[in-house]
Amino acid sequence: MLKHIKSATLAGAMALVAGAAFAQDYPSKPIEVIVGYSAGGGTDVMARTAAPFIEKYLGDGASLVVKNMPGASGQIGVTEAANADADGYTLGTFNLPGMMARTIDREAAYDRDSFTYLANVVNDPNVIVTTKGGGLDSIDKLVEEAKANPGAVTVGMSSLGGDDHFMLIKLQELTGAEFTIVPFKGSAPARTALMGGHVAMGILNISEVAEFQEELNVLGVATEERSDFAPDLPTFQEQGYDLINGSMRGFIAPAGLPEDVQAKLLDAFAQLETDEEFLAAMKATANPVEVVTGDEFKTLTSDLYDLAKGVWEATPWN
Amino acid sequence: MYSELLHALPEVIGFSNFAAVIIGVIAGIVVGAMPGLSATMAISVLVPFTFGLEPLVALGLMAGIYNGAMYGGAIPAVLLRIPGTPAAVATTFDGYPMAQKGEGGFALQVAVVSSAIGGIASAFALMLLAPPLSKVTLLFGPSEVFWVAVFGLASIIFLLGGNPVKGLISACFGVFVSVIGADPIYGTDRFTFGQLEMLDGISIVILLVGLYALPPVIDLLETPLKTDGVESSKLGTEPIWKAMPRMKGFWKTWLRSSVIGIWIGILPGAGGSMAAFMSYNEARRSSKHPERWGEGEPEGVAASETANNADTASALIPALTLGIPGTAVAAVMLGGLLVHGLQPGPMLFRENPDVVFGFMWQFLFGAILLILLGGSLATNSFARLLNLPRPLLGSVIIVLMLIGVYSIHGRMFDVYLMLGFGAVGWVMDKLKFPLPPVVLGLILGGFAEENLRLALRIGRGDWSVLFQNTTSLILVALTVAVVVGPIVKRRMIDRRKHAES
Amino acid sequence: MSNRLTRPETLTALGIVVVAAGFLVPAAALRPISALLPVAMLVGLIGLSVILLISDQRKAAAGEAAAPMSKSPTRVAGAFALIVAYAVATDLIGFYVSTVVAVPLTAFLFGYRNPLGLALATVIVVGAIWLIFDFGMSQEFPAGRLWAA
Known part of the structure; x- marks a missing residue:
């Protein structure tokens, strides 16, 4: 019996030592x-x-x-x-x-x-972009158009249930405007459809539009402070929309x-x-x-x- | 832009960067030539490895592999009727009959010359016309791309083979396989039975290896002959410069197929196989003796091989300018670019001109090197390999199939899936169900559906959105012409015969 | 009568009908727009297979013998079983071990019996794969699930 207890304590002590050694050695x-x-x-x-x-x-x-x-x-x-x-x-x-x-x-x-x-x-914060020449060159105009013609503004984005989708839900809840979602397989095809004018608006991430600022109207970024990737781009909060998402x-x-x-x-x-x-x-x-x-x-x-x-x-x- | 192109040249012909292209082309030919291994797999294995390399060394390897593999795929396609890459399916149509007639060597020479020509044309398109061609890509929204896919699917009619019922069963099977996975709009599971591995759909490489490589392997083991039918003595190889004069009549096919390949390349999603199928059909349509096609017509090999190399560099046009790769291989390569901090987009050409233009040069050199490296030497050594005793050859191919399929995603699930397709493929092969409609159905079925559904979302459920612009209408007219044209033509010939008698 | 039903084409057609009909069950749970293409293809497969079935039965009625699928079914079944066993072995006991056994075994069983050739081929194939994939590209192959547990 004593022997048993002894060995158990010993084993316990050894485990303790091993545990300590483990942390010290990590990663071994x-x-x-x-x-x-x-x-x-x-x-x-x-x-x-x-x-x-x-x-x-x-x-x-x-x-x-x-x-x-x-x-x-x-x-x-x-x-x-x-x-x-x-x-x-x-x-x-x-x-x-x-x-x-x-x-x-x-x-x-x-x-x-x-x-x-x-x-x-x-x-990677969300941005809202529109096609060049579509006339919707500010977030106010965009929201106004979507309210006047519910569902007429088509939104290209990557798949449903992602950050782009939640950003749009937030925008809809905030403004009461209504949009038609067009979920592409990934952001690049959505951006391309936007550049070709096949959809009116897009929700992307800032890293995905940083290289395309001349080809698209970027309306704002959904952060509290401006992003390093586009320092000239105003946040939505600056424009009176409380949108933070990414x-x-x-x-x-x-x-x-x-x-x-x-x-x-x-x-x-x-x-x-x-x-x-x-x-x-x-x-x-x-x-x-x-x-x-x-x-x-x-x-x-x-x-x-x-x-x-x-x-x-x-x-x-x- | 063109001065920057020249500025990038000295860097490219530096020792290590040039050596990368040479090694890449050789590796590509080997990978393409091994049944079971594919360019997609080779480049996915390579991408993590390139983290520690100089950008132009990494990109040179990739450019070389891509060019090499597109030709390499023709070697087993001709000698064993196993397309080494998905894009080489159309090469089997005439390449294998040629090999059986003892013209395998010539078929491979046609393939290497045509591949190089297609690749060179494509590299020039990438170097000189990338910005304007990317504007063409922008014209194609979901509804236009849907019609392109329908146009491609319509050409299945010409691939049905002797028994149209069996051909259509094959096509339906291919399209059905293409819808397995997540729904393109809602992301809900379709026929995945809870398997996460099937959620992204079934990779073309898995299907292709199963359908095309397993049945011949079983055949190799089934009949205990000492060696295969194609012997190097019967291969009929002569030096390539002696073979060149026999190809001088191909220039029209080379030109037409290059244009088709480049055009398919700039449209995202369709890829090399569609380019090869379409160019094969067009070449046959304009041939003076279409009845010889499928029986070993060298021009068929030329058409397919030119087109599948002509979409390599051009597939990078939308990839580099818009971030949307034109083929599966280009998609993996895009990852390789990202690794080196090269973000696709219009700024890419301004921010990293030396690397981007250098990469383009590497494509050109890769295509030119094909003739030197893929010529008689490579071809003959592979033909020797096929002289291995049949059981040994069979067992080696089995190992290659396993590693080729396993390495794409690093999972055994895909290997089991491939074996399942192999069993289906064996039955299809024995009962003479044609395989090409399955491949085309898989590539284009889901692609057509996805774009149709996107177009309907844009049109808010209104089907007339499919006919609302000129590009769409032109594509519809083309499709109708392709389908109805041959029927009308045959009617007219019949009527004339009738009137004469 | 029974051998009319065991013709390969008839059996295949029946098989397609059964499998396609089976897939129609999960298809019923999908949204109409999601189900459109798959159901069209499944119905197409069923319809076409019925046509195939009828034409094959007509041939049978005309007394036309069906071509056998294989000259030596045992070899085919054996080859297929061996390939599946190789894949399962790779999964369970690891790629390199299985390959070292499978390459010579397959070749030997199917008629190539030269011991030197077998050894040489095995060494070259496994060696080249190890050198290129493992050593060169640090690409891992299955190590065997049995050892991992």
Whole structure:
């Protein structure tokens, strides 16, 4: 009996030592970062750009390996990350509001409590654009036209249940105007249809129109402060419309990470915000950076879930 | 713009950048020539790897692979009737009969010369006409693109083969497969049975490898012959300069197919296979002896191979200027550009002229290098490989099919799906159901539906939106002409015969 | 009478009808506009298969013998089973192990028995794949689900 207790204490002590050693050693092997999109997509570029900086801040020769698991708008990858071992050796990329909207509009094998929220890194705000020569060259004129002829203004955007869609819902609720949604497969085809005058208006993200400002009327940006990508572009708040919305990308780990590992990761991610070299690299790949870590990121996700849930209950999109 | 084009040249002919193109072309030919491996797969594997490379080295590799693979796909298409890439399906029509007649070597020479010509024409279009051609792309909204797809689907009629009922079954099957996945507008699941892997639709490469490569592999194992029918001695290769005079009558086909390929390339979504099918049909239509087509007519190989290379560089026109790639391969390449901070758009040409114009030069060099690298040497060495004992060749192809399909998305699900299509393909092959309508149906069915539904959204449910502008009406007229024309022509010939007798 | 129904084309036509009709069930749950194209294709498949069935039965009635699908069905079934087994093995015990076994095994079973040739082919194929994909491009193939658990 005594022997048993002895060995149990010993085992317990050993486990404690091992646990401490674990945190000190972390990371002792390569960390896998699961990206839910193909190599070369916006999320993939973010992960690959951030990886060397995270390695630097984790120190001790840490190494991050990006693994692409594309499919189902990122759902395959994020499901894999949510269900991985919570040991800090599997991280994943996370997109908002998409990942939360998927838990509402289809069956998902994860929910908002499945994750340890590390950091949101990119916040790409929405913009409203209209075709050149269409006459709708200000947000006031646009809203006026949509109110006078409900449904006559066609809106090109990427798929339903994404940030573009929620932006339009917010605009409709705010103004009472009514639009006809034309959901293209992705932003680039929507932008092209807009340039060709096949739709009247578009909801895109600032990074997607930064290179096209001469070809389109960009009416405003949905942020509190003006964006670095187009400093001359007024926000909607400046123009009297309280619209804040955007597409976000960040990093998560499975829920239940050991506390010290979590602290170490959070610390590494938090340092991205002030790293000039990182900021420059992100700007070159058209990723507007806004670092939000830990609990704040979790709150942000929860808020977006509630928004999506509310929209879904009022006007389900499929 | 043209001075910037010249300014970019010295950089491109630097050692490492030029070597990248050469390596790319060789790798591309090999990948294309291996049944099961495709250009899409090769470039998706390459993209993450290029993170650490200089932009022009990375882009040179990609340009080389793309050009090389579009020709490489012709090698197994001619020798084994397995198209190495989706765009080489039309090459099998006359290429394989030629090989059976002992003209395989000549077929491959026609293929390499035609590929190079198509590629060069396309590179020039990209270099000199990218901005104006991107304006043409803008003319095509959803309703116009819908009509382009219908036009393409109408050409299925010419691919039905001997038994129209079986041909139509094939076409319906292809179109049905194209609707599997998320609904294009609402995103709801259609026939995915809860499998997330099927939500993005079924990749053409998976279907193609299953339908086209598995049945021949089973055949290789079924009949225990020592070697395949095509032997290098019977390949009939002679030096390429000696073969050139036999091709001098092809210039009309080369010209026509180049134009078709470039045009299809600038329209987003349709891609190389449609270009090859259309150019094959047009070439046959204007041939003096259409009855020889399908029996080993070298001009058929020329038409298909010119067009599938002519849409390589031109597919990058909408990709670079508008961010909408013209083919699946161009879509993957766009990712490669993004990795190097090259954002598509009108500013791209102003902000990074050396890289963008350098990339264009690399396409041109890639196309020219095809003749040198893809000539007799490459062709002969591959023909030798096919002389392997049949069971061995079969088992090697099985391995290639598995890695080719697995590597696209990195998942076994696709491999099982491919085997399922393989079983279907084997039955179709034995019962003489034609395979080309399946391929065209898969490529164009979902594409037509998506654009029709977008057009209806824009027209708020009013179908007349499909006929509201000139571009649409021209396309409708063309489609009607293609479908009704041959029937009217045959009637008139019959009537004349009647009157004469 | 029964062998009239086991003609390959008749069986295929019946198979298409059954499968297409089966797919009509989930199609019924879709929105009309979403169901338009798939239902059109399924109905098309059913209609065309019925035509195929009738024409094949007419041939049968005329006493025309159906061509057999394969000269040696056992070899075909064996080849297919081997390919499926190879895919499953890759999934479960890993790509390299399965390939090292599958390449020589397939060739051997189907009539190529030269041991030197088999060994050489296996080494070249597996070696080249490892060198290009794993070593050169750090591309991973399935490591085997059995080991991961």
